[in-house]
Amino acid sequence: MISTLSVANRIQDFVRDGNINDARQLLDQNHKSCDTVAWNSMITGYITHNQMQCAHKLFDQMPVRDVVSWNTMMSGFNKTKDPHKLYQLFLQMNRAGETPNQFTFSTAISGFLNAFDVLVPQLHGLILRLGLHSNVFVGSALMRGYTHLADRESLQRVFDDVVVKDVSTWNALLVGYMELGLTDEAETIFDNMPEVNIISSTTLVNGYIINSKIDQARSIFDDMLQKNVVTWTAMIKGYTQYDNCIEAIQVFILMLKSGVCPNHFTLSTVLDACARCSTFHLGNQLHSCILKKGLHCEVVLLTALIDMYTKCGDIEAGFCVFESMEKKNTVSWNSVIGGCARHGLAKRALCEFEKMIESGFKPDHVTYINLLSACVHGGLVKEGERHFNSMGERYGIKPEMKHYSCMVDLYGKSGELEKAEKLVKEMPFEPDVGVWGALLSACGLHSCYEPANALENLAHDHPTIYSMLVKLHSEKGEWSRAIEMRKKMIEIGARQQKAGSRLDLV
Incomplete structure (x- = not known):
């Protein structure tokens, strides 16, 4: 037998070194x-190594539990994104007579946000009863909760209740106001903060980006005396998501010149920018950078690399990266299936989908959008119908607008206009411009103009339809109707989108 202190210390040492089996023995x-x-250390070890079932089983076997035991298990369920088990454990803790502390509440609120939002005010009441409302950790967690509920008054009230506010408390308020779209108020808060750190400035930059104020974000960004990799990545991502990819790449170059080393999130964001503006040579150079940095095992990064290669036209390079991946996730499979669809490799897309299922991955709604798009490019009507119908039956995925748009496009391009019209009428929601556009394109392709006449009333709400109607009436020889449609376009300020091309000479 070993002394109690010695056992606890040795178990902690084993866990710290990753020797879970020796610790358990x-x-x-x-x-x-x-x-x-000692028990808590063992549970922590299991959670750290993603063995939640073992942790839970050991927790149930504990002869005596303290508040740390409960908090550790709750943090584990929070880590694995399991709000239902977290909720059950929180109830079990209270029924066992264990009093929650500040770490209990901060973990519970964080874990409940996406599944049990309504519990935030109830937890707030319990926090007030226990006198924990002035705690920094609890206050920050509650502020995140009320931000999620879009409750501005409660957000401010929780902030006021925190007696000794540190910079993280102010940052939580800043995040809340930005996420609620109150940019002017957030800027006032930033100006009045007694202490500002790099997180505060990055939060302000991120907030402006979220609220589509990219110029203000850049102004704050340029004024920052210190920037870390998170700040640079936020600015690059902001430009990328608003399709200003050239500016995103220029910021990335400035980042390299500043001496800040990009991480895998930065590189995946820049690869996204390269994919959107077809900057193949830079994307290829980033591939070399990834290999040199030893980041060839990062799933997110390699998935972005696949996306870049397939969108820039080198599908074979995309396949090579995909085949080299030691680990894959659903997004990885979606990227390669989507790449096949874009390059007209319908049979290959269907084959990759079957491999995905055989590998044990569950498809999502993006998988089926890519799969149906491949069927459209390949004219595979029967296969498209089969997969469209199997979405709900096999995986419980309800078809969304884009899935219907793909099917209308598939029927339309195959000349089955009656099926396309029938599908549009049977949709569980109102068709959007994408669905109508697919139907109109089919009408023009097969010189069938009857369905198009019924869509003129929708054109005012969807100006893009006017452009399609002009083309259809012109093809039909109805020049007066085509001129009428063009006049209506001018009246509502709709403009026909001009084609464009880009040549990368790097």
Whole structure:
């Protein structure tokens, strides 16, 4: 038998070194010498190594639990994004007579945000009863909760209740106001903060980007005396998501010149920018950079690399990267299936989908958009119908607008206009301009103009339809109607989109 302190210390050492099996063996051999600290350390080890079932089983076997035991298990369920088990454990903790502390509440609120939003005010009441409302951790967590509920008054009230506010408390208020779209108020808060750190400035930059104020974000960004990799990545991502990809790449170049080393999030964002503006040579150079940095095992980064290669026209390079991946996720499979669809490789897309299922991955709505798009490019009506119908039956995925748009496009291009019209009429929601556009394109392709006449009333709400109607009436020889449609376009200020091209000479 080993002393209680010695057992706890040795278990902690084993866990710290990643020797989970040795730690568990020591625990099993010294049950009588193990205190709660030793049990908690073992549970922490299991959670750290993503073995939640083992952690939960051991937790249930504990002879005595303290508040740390409960908090550790709750943090585990929060880590694995399992709000239902987190909720059950929180109830079990209260029924067992254990009083929650500030870490309990901060973990619970964080874990409940996407599943049990309504519990935030109830937890707030319990926090007030226990006198924890002035705690910094609890206050920050509650502020995140009320931001999620879009409750500005409660957000401000929680902030006021925190007696000793640190910079993280002010940052939480700043995040809240930005996420609620109150940019002017957020800027006032930033100006009045007694202490500002790099997180505060990055939060302001991010907030302006979220609220589509990219110029203000850049102004704050340029004024920052210090920038870390998170700040640079936020600015690059902001430009990318608003399709100003050239500016995003220029900011990335400035980042390299400043001496800040990009991480895998930065590189994946820049690869996204390269994919959007077809900057193949830079994307290829980033591939070399990824290999040199030893980041060839980063799933998110390699998925972005696949997306870049397929969108820039080198599908074979995309396949090579995909085949080299030691680990894949659903997004990785979606990228390669989408790449096949863009390059007209319908049969290959269907084959990759079958491999995805055989590998044990569950498809999502993006998978089916890519799969149906491949069927459209390949004219595979039967296969498209089969997969469209299997979405709900096999995987419980409800078809969304883009899925219907793909099917209308598939029927339309195959000359089955009656099926296309029938599908549009049977849709569980009002068709958008994409669905109508697919139907109109089919009408023009097969010189069938009857369905198009019924869409003129929708054109005012969807100006893009006017452009399609002008083309259809012109093809039909109805020049007066085509001129009428063009006049209506001018009246509502709609303009026909001009084609363009770009040549990368780097």
